[in-house]
Amino acid sequence: MPATRPNLRQIADSLGLSVTTVSRALKDGPEVHPKTVARVKEAAAAAGYVPNLRGLALRTGRTHAITAVLPLEARAYLSDIARLPLIEGMTVAARARGYTLAIQSPLPEEDPLEALRKIVHLGASDGVVITRMTEEDRRVAWLEQNGVPFATFGRSAGASLHAYVDIDNHRIAREAAAHLAAAGHRRIALQLLSGTDVSSADRLEGYRAALATAGLAADPALVGRDDFSLEASQTSFARMLDEADPPTALICASELGLLGAIAALRQRGLVPGTDVALIARDNTRLCGYLSLPVLAHRVDMALAGETLVAALAGRIETPAAPPLRTVIAPGPLEAAG
Amino acid sequence: MPATRPNLRQIADSLGLSVTTVSRALKDGPEVHPKTVARVKEAAAAAGYVPNLRGLALRTGRTHAITAVLPLEARAYLSDIARLPLIEGMTVAARARGYTLAIQSPLPEEDPLEALRKIVHLGASDGVVITRMTEEDRRVAWLEQNGVPFATFGRSAGASLHAYVDIDNHRIAREAAAHLAAAGHRRIALQLLSGTDVSSADRLEGYRAALATAGLAADPALVGRDDFSLEASQTSFARMLDEADPPTALICASELGLLGAIAALRQRGLVPGTDVALIARDNTRLCGYLSLPVLAHRVDMALAGETLVAALAGRIETPAAPPLRTVIAPGPLEAAG
DNA sequence: TTCTCAATTCGTAACGTTACGATTTTCAGA
DNA sequence: TCTGAAAATCGTAACGTTACGAATTGAGAA
8 A cells, every 4th residue: 555654674774774684683583683673673663664565475475364265146155144253253263363364255157266276376365265165176186286275164075185174064964854853754855055065965965864764765856956045945945845745844054045945834824843844054043033943053153264264374384284174063953042 | 375376487488588578468568569469468378377466566566455444353343244245245346346355353452543554554455444433533544644545434524535435324313213203102212332433423313313303302311322242232221121211112223232122122021013113223134034013224235345345446546536435325214024 | 913703784686576768670761 | 781760679676575695793812
């Protein structure tokens, strides 16, 4: 920015020292006389000196910024309410570690790898957090090949090696389906994302595992894949409800999905949560204030964001250390509120 | 990031040209032979060249990043749900204009001016968006003195000159109070932020204007200043409701405030929206799903975010042009949903 | 006084880019 | 073939910082 800010040269000139000595003094270099260190630090503080990140970045290659590639336009990814604590968690954790968080929202029509390549080549950050992982994510391979520090939200297939934070989607869906089966439900519907997200695959697996354990058949017609707008969700559930053997329980995948399900039920004169059991994706505040008997797991998205940044910071600062891999356990399945 | 990315020198060497010529060719400099321009562009595309922002920033002073100073930890500022569309609007608009949005969440204990000074002196962005404006905001004076491009969310006292986007809080509170007065309410409570935010001052003024027009006295005991957690809001409203002459209508300031009010009412066996009228701050999705007779203005926070970035981009790119000043009009007071 | 060695301090180069002035090449006209 | 101007290209410096090796200073010993 155009603000004329003090730089090393000005401080050096004002003290009759060289730029080199001032630079070293400010980072307590052992070669600088203690008295000089004190003088320099005093002058720097008086002048309000802050090291210029642009020069620093060019010289050292470190920008002290991290970039999160997080779709914000697409309503399909993460519920509205789950997104904010994730961003908050990342921002706060980044700041606490001396980083700035930059958010890049990829355009839906862009090739994810190409978009990522551009972001990395800009060289404006020390590492990236990527989201919306697919099974064989080409981005992971590319990042690894190019030695770019990264952490992913959600595992990818080759997840044995890289830093990631994941929600235990398998367990969440499994517990949800198991609970419903134990309550006597035989026709349990599951809502998934429309893409090839790993999270959806995990949820589907967990759901099937629970059904198998309960001795129930898995009916593909009961697995909805819509893109999680309220309307799409409503349509999707409505179709299931209008079939010959409709579901008596729904496992939703976002609060928009939940609201869509409620709309579809009300449209048919059914009482949500009573006539048809409902399990929400996250136990968000919204669920609690629906005044409906809805169950949900509480998932700490802020913690997920913080852990993501911690994992990325680890890759940046100690590349030799093993990557941090975390699966966030959900809280117990409980009455939403 | 450590990725070895192509730079101008490599492209120049591979073509037997100088760095200067390649640099000029890539931006269609008129001094370069058209055939050379074509050759250079082809080679650059083949190599996947992306200009390095670090070098560019150092040379040109432009970082193509903007920083939004937005408190994310403090629950007191902006409702949870209103924050996300604001961030989304800013991110998307920034990206559309070739900027990256960085979010800096100031720590509550930090001096706002000092924190801003550090952010600016880092030189990591071309301009800043600041929020939580106070009447005589020292940050505005400092930014102006130092020639830093900026836009504010909310006006400050000397707002005649700088770029800002504001919500018409005066009108929102005025219409809310007027509507309640017209419905026969005589004791109308208003909830405000606890700080010295301009938005709260505007709301208070609008509220008082409506009461005066309706010939009602303004009772200071009916103006709550809490910090907008659900609990604080509940306590604050509870105190009012337990007084000798309790309010029969509440104008809330966030959805958390609304939920706190509902909790306080239910605690006393009162039916929210029926026994005591409620007007919410924003017509968020949550309000609609409360299944209560709640009124609210719809405020387009995503538009506010987009407009903020547009205003800031204007300051950065055409400093001579008059600053963009926008007041976002709310939608009509309507049944929430 | 002079020498030696350690303690300080300094100057230069480099990161990748663009601006500016200098230099080379090209080609029409004599 | 030569001249000269226009066209095209090149080299150098600079943005602010740090790393490296060189240069200077000072104190104690001979």
